[in-house]
Amino acid sequence: MSRRSQQRFVVVHRKTRMQELVERFNTWPQARFYLEHNQVDVQDYLDEHDLYQQRLNEVERCLKERGRFQWLERNLLPTYQFSPDDIVVVIGQDGLVANTLKYLKGQPVIAINPDPERWDGQLLPFRVNDLAEIVAQVQAKQSNIKAVTFAKASTNDGQTLLAVNDLFIGPKTHTSARYRLSWNGQSESHSSSGVIVSTGMGSSGWFQSILAGAMGVTGKFGHPLSGGFAWDDRWLQFAVREPFPSQTTGTSLVFGEVTESKPLQLESFMPENGVVFSDGVEQDYLAFNSGCILTIGVAQHQGALVAA
Template identity: 35%
Template sequence: MSLAPRAVLVHRRTELTELLARHGTLGQAEFFLATRGRSLDDVVEQDAAVRRALAEVSAAVPWDWRRGSVERADLARFLFTPEDVVLVVGQDGLVANVAKYLTGQPVVGITPGSPGVLVRHPASATPDLVRSLDSVERRTMVRLSADDGQTLLALNEIYLGHPGHQTARYRLGPERQASSGILVGTGTGATGWCRSVWQERHSALRLPAAGERRLVWFVREAWPSPDTGTSLTEGELTTAPLTVTVESDHLTAFGDGLESDAVTLTRGQSVTFRPAERAFHLVR
């Protein structure tokens, strides 16, 4: 007998919850916000909108499904199973945060406010969405593999650079470089950080589509010196990987902005970037 699906509700603490944890009372939170020209009413309304969306999504889960819930801070300790249907209530970044922990489970993006790229649907659409789980977008992810077995997956992009945002030194193919780091992104990431770099430098590269099995990479602020070059600053990845050899004492790599979940690399180590075999499944 197969197990019933499990609806896993993914959310993060609201700003109001974090303010109360830090300041203790609504009055102190209100005073803190006022010193920054902000109103407590706006924060309370945002909190109420999230709570309404969470309640509506939870009520829409079929009665015979199993249920689970996890906050963003606990994602690394949560055990997802093959039968899970992941219901993300929040902003686009929360969808990216959960992507690396999944192995093909369908993900429904629900917004408590304005729609985004990944959280397109209002909570009221949940009943229809959980009945159309076969209608998914397969989105390409990026994978970093280090020569010591460490790996990293990301839905938007992986950044490799110095942990203190100082000069990163490495060998990129045949060229030694000194720069602010390397950014390797997907079609999903092409709407964010990668697009910012691409646009600023007026790059002629074609950014990938979300489902396209192609990545783009950019070297950030490379500069020349007697022993470092700048001839390799952007490109694309399809089948052949991008290989980087560390020449700083320490470099770090993290995905989708999560610096707390990073891979640490030391001098002489090599890493490769390539499109991940695992795809992210976003319910339409």
């Protein structure tokens, strides 16, 4: 058997909106009735589903000719055991690419945009008809690989969580987070809406809304990080959301750069409902309650996203 035929491809996909509705209402007719009752365009759901299934079939035909093949639904990512030699193919959207990267250890990720007219796909440089050529380049180690720096959150009881875009540390609900923040030799107690820690890949997302709000309040135009920073930069940026000044809480340590030699540490003062989650996935979180000390830094390994 040739080396080429021994290659394993893992294709990460997601459920369509139609499939999620069928799970919710048990059958498509019931789901369809719900949509029509709410005057929603049912055909849009059908068109999206049909095109996505077509793209999955095209990917399967392409990859089966080139090696072993494994489907992987998004919900199974946290428990799936990837091999170091796997080539991972993700069938959009951007969020699925980010969520996949953090469960890998440097395996190359080929990200496919299944519906360019529907999704902008900043992290989806390829179409299905590009796949055969890109796979050949990856196997020959001639592809353009972009390194992606991760953030890593570690608790004092040994739990860890990686982030491709950003980490959120704060309250589970719309209440105030209470904690002590330590960074760059300084410490300060805070009452805020939580803390965002952004990677380079995430610096064009949620992080930009924080900058935009701050500039709007102060009346300033532009900021050195308004364009974000590079995906492979070995540093992170933290920002405290809505810090409240009081006799016991300060507002001087609210924005700064996290590096390998300058980590960020937070000690929770919240008896309950404190959380740490990454990349907007609220269901996959670490508890951040009283007694928890969280250290945030740059992860040692990086992701590998195949670029055009």
